[in-house]
Amino acid sequence: MVLDNADRRVAVIIEDDADIRNLLEEVLTQAGFKAIPTCNGLDGIAAVRAHDPIVTTLDVSMPGIDGFETARRIRAFSPTYLVMLTARDDEIDTLQGLDAGADDYLTKPFRPRELRARIEAMLRRPRQPVTTDAVGPAAETAPAPSELVAAGEALAEASVLPGQPDPTEETGTVDGWYGHNGLRLNPAERLVQLGDAQLDLTRTEFDLLGALLESQRKVRSKNDLAVLLRGEANASAYPVNEADRRAIEVHMGNLRRKLGDSSTTPRWLETVRGVGYRLASAQTSDLPQQ
Structure with missing residues (x-):
């Protein structure tokens, strides 16, 4: 995967499962990113704010605030590409994830090759200002x-x-x-x-x-x-x-x-x-x- 030099090669991982977190870190590092791993929603939000990543992977089921609420909070201030990951394949999860501001949605177990392909597809589309349905400045106006x-x-x-x-x-x-x-x-x-x-x-x-x-x-x-x-x-x-x-x-x-x-x-x-x-x-x- 080739990234424009103007873009930061930074990806934030928000995942409470250590094995999956390590796998994501390996996949994203091999794809040319500097991976920032976190294990819960609040730490993930802080990492996105601090590092301004171009891509963020986000687990749905986490202790504390879940992935949907985490996505909404991130979308209120960041245009990062959001890929939600979940072990559940229920339609309501897909709906909630996309409504919360996710760009793409993958169920576990996922193939590393497919994750990389989906991220590459997103990177070929222009980044835009924060314009989501989440509560934030864009939604309020x-x-x-x-x-x-x-x-x-x-x-x-x-x-x-x-x-x-x-x-x-x-x-x-x-x-x-x-x-x-x-x-x-x-x-x-x-x-x-x-x-x-x-x-x-x-x-x-x-x-x-x-x-x-x-x-x-x-x-x-x-x-x-x-x-x-x-x-x-x-x-x-x-x-x-x-x-x-x-x-x-x-x-x-x-x-x-x-x-x-x-x-x-x-x-x-x-x-x-x-x-x-x-x-x-x-x-x-x-x-x-x-």
């Missing part, structure tokens, strides 16, 4: 979903300002922006706008939304989206499993919530049952007048 819907409706009715993408386009790109039903995304600048509001999305939510906007009305399967998040270099590194598909569902649910979108009458994100996701149809009021 984020617009309410109802405000975002109102902003989108106002944008659809507004005139186009010079140099700005045309929000009335059904789907397409203008000056590097993808647009659909008043929602706009700029891949180069990593920006998403709905009306006058700039949306705070996680890295994964941004990449998923970008993929759907780029694909327009073409359906993207959960497997396809899971592989897309890995990047080309790791597309076939390990098979897509049920946990990966559940993770896509959770990320899409969080994205809908941040957009203020409805799953039954969607304005932006449409579920194709048994297949995957695509953009919703263009709103009549958003189409150019003939």
Whole structure:
């Protein structure tokens, strides 16, 4: 694994099992990181704050505060890539882990090669400011979903300002922006706008939304989206499993919530049952007048 010299080669390990902690330290050291091992949530949070790691592995079941609460506290101040590890494969654990701000989720026992491949896939995606659902500055200032819907409706009715993408386009790109039903995304600048509001999305939510906007009305399967998040270099590194598909569902649910979108009458994100996701149809009021 090759890291940019501008990035710190630091990884924090938060794991109460000594054998697994030692294994993680060995795997991450071989991958080129300086590994900082800790054995509980509070020490792990302190290590993340002190060392500003690019990657943090986090056990779910720990004495004191568990992995979910630890993840929420870390997400309140750090953009570190979070990989949660658990011995349980329950769907509720996956949901809680991703809602707490995890970037990826692995069940024990895991293969060291798969862990390295998942970390490498995350490192190929740009780091963004702290923008999660955890309690913190980003969450406290984020617009309410109802405000975002109102902003989108106002944008659809507004005139186009010079140099700005045309929000009335059904789907397409203008000056590097993808647009659909008043929602706009700029891949180069990593920006998403709905009306006058700039949306705070996680890295994964941004990449998923970008993929759907780029694909327009073409359906993207959960497997396809899971592989897309890995990047080309790791597309076939390990098979897509049920946990990966559940993770896509959770990320899409969080994205809908941040957009203020409805799953039954969607304005932006449409579920194709048994297949995957695509953009919703263009709103009549958003189409150019003939």
